[in-house]
Amino acid sequence: MPLTDQEFAELTERAASIRCQIADVTGWSGGAHIGGSLSMTDIITLLYWKYLRIDPARPDWEDRDRFVLSKGHGGVGHAVVLAERGYFDREALRSFNETDSMLGMHLDSNKVPGCDASTGSMGHGLSQAVGMALGARVLKKEWRVFCIIGDGESNEGSIWEAAMSAAHYKLDNLIVFQDRNHLMIDGPTEDVMSLEPLADKWRAFGFETREVNGHDLHALSEAIEFAIDHKGSPVMLLCDTIKGKGVEFMEGKPEWHYGGLNADQIAKAKASIRSED
Numbered sequence: 001m002p003l004t005d006q007e008f009a010e011l012t013e014r015a016a017s018i019r020c021q022i023a024d025v026t027g028w029s030g031g032a033h034i035g036g037s038l039s040m041t042d043i044i045t046l047l048y049w050k051y052l053r054i055d056p057a058r059p060d061w062e063d064r065d066r067f068v069l070s071k072g073h074g075g076v077g078h079a080v081v082l083a084e085r086g087y088f089d090r091e092a093l094r095s096f097n098e099t100d101s102m103l104g105m106h107l108d109s110n111k112v113p114g115c116d117a118s119t120g121s122m123g124h125g126l127s128q129a130v131g132m133a134l135g136a137r138v139l140k141k142e143w144r145v146f147c148i149i150g151d152g153e154s155n156e157g158s159i160w161e162a163a164m165s166a167a168h169y170k171l172d173n174l175i176v177f178q179d180r181n182h183l184m185i186d187g188p189t190e191d192v193m194s195l196e197p198l199a200d201k202w203r204a205f206g207f208e209t210r211e212v213n214g215h216d217l218h219a220l221s222e223a224i225e226f227a228i229d230h231k232g233s234p235v236m237l238l239c240d241t242i243k244g245k246g247v248e249f250m251e252g253k254p255e256w257h258y259g260g261l262n263a264d265q266i267a268k269a270k271a272s273i274r275s276e277d
Contacts, residue, residue, distance in 0.1 A: 003221045007050065011217055014084075015045040016277040019246045021080045021093070023261060023269040029076075029096040031260035032105065035250055037077030039181040039241040040148055042215050044069075044077065047146055048085050051224055056086040059113040065143050066132045068117040070125020070159075071150030071179060072106040073258075078115070079103050087114035123156025125149065126176065130166045133174040133234075144228070148177045152184030155193045160205065166234040167206025174234040175227040176207070179214065181243040185257045199238055207236040214239030246273040 003011070019041050026032040048054075053065045069078050076096065083090045088102075095101040102111040106120030116132070119125040129147035136143045153159060166174055178198070186192045195201075202209040208230055212223045220239070227235035243257070244250025247269045261269065 002225070003050075003218055008217055011045055011049060012277065014049060015041050015217075016246070016273050018045055018077070018080050018084060019273045020270045021084070022077055023247070023266050023273070025076050025080060025093050025096050026259070027261040027263070027266045028094050029098070029260075031258060032076035032097070033073040033258050034076065034261075035183070035243040035253070035256040035258075036071060036150060036179065036181065037074045038245045038247060038250070039214070039243045040071075040074055040177075040179045041077060041245065042217060042241075043148060043177050043179065043220060043239060044081050046217060046220050046224065048081050050221070051228070052146065053143070054085075054114070056114065059087060063141060063143055066116045066129070066145045068119065068125045068129040068132070068145065068147040069107070070119055070123070070129070070147055071153060072119030072121075072125065074148075074150075074179075075103075075105055075107045075120075078107055079112070082112065082114045085114070088112070122150075122153035123158040125153075126159050126162040127165075129174060129176070130162050130169075130171065133166070133171040134169060136173055137169075137171075144173045144175065145171075146175050146177070148179055150179055150184075151181060151189045151195065154178070154189075154195055154198075155184075163202070163205040163207065163234075170232055171234045172231050175224070175237065176234065177214075177237045177239055178202075179241055180238055181241045183243045183252070183254045183257070185254065187254050202236040202238065206233055208233050209236045209238060211238045211240065214241035215245060246276055248272045
């Protein structure tokens with residue numbers, strides 16, 4: 001069902017809170033991949049608080065939906081979401097990326113409750129998601145697989161091999177989101193390695209493809225509802241986003257692919273996020 005007014009208000013506040021916590025963790029840890037974590041926040045918030053069939057008290061519940069963050073360097077954002085959703089105590093975030101912490105820069109599924117896939121080597125997560133979707137079919141299970149991929153890793157051949165497999169096997173229990181913030185570590189994608197016409201490419205690879213504003217919760221919700229109901233092929237939701245979304249001094253700047261924040265910058269980041277809330 002479409003978002004109610006109450007859901008919209010709650011999710012908007014939740015996304016702002018998560019962005020503020022991402023800023024905190026980036027400061028505590030000395031540095032993180034903050035830009036791409038902020039760009040995907042609205043997508044991942046909507047998934048974890050409305051659409052994923054999960055039970056934080058039972059992270060290994062066999063019939064849960066699976067979530068794969070293929071752009072694994074967004075782990076700081078995923079870690080905040082998992083803590084906020086109740087998979088582990090928020091205090092664990094204070095040791096993010098420290099020696100012996102369960103929370104590394106790229107999350108480890110063997111250490112982090114609620115993390116379904118260890119990712120970080122770019123381009124590998126979609127292949128894992130395809131395997132999970134095939135696994136559901138073989139086991140005659142009803143779980144769905146949601147996967148977020150990034151722009152930079154879309155230069156990898158493994159992404160497109162996985163896409164071919166997903167379409168070949170008609171994996172309509174697989175929903176892929178591309179966090180299309182138009183930037184990668186070295187600059188704009190269209191300068192470094194052009195991806196366009198991206199929607200046409202995904203359609204040519206056999207995906208039912210929708211383009212959507214990745215920061216519009218209503219539009220995202222409608223797109224996810226469509227993807228869940230769609231039958232006969234995997235779905236790509238190509239989400240137009242802004243790197244560093246919510247933090248004015250970061251938005252659209254490739255230098256914030258990775259960075260650290262001091263106390264003053266954290267305060268400015270939070271004020272900027274709250275000004276949009």
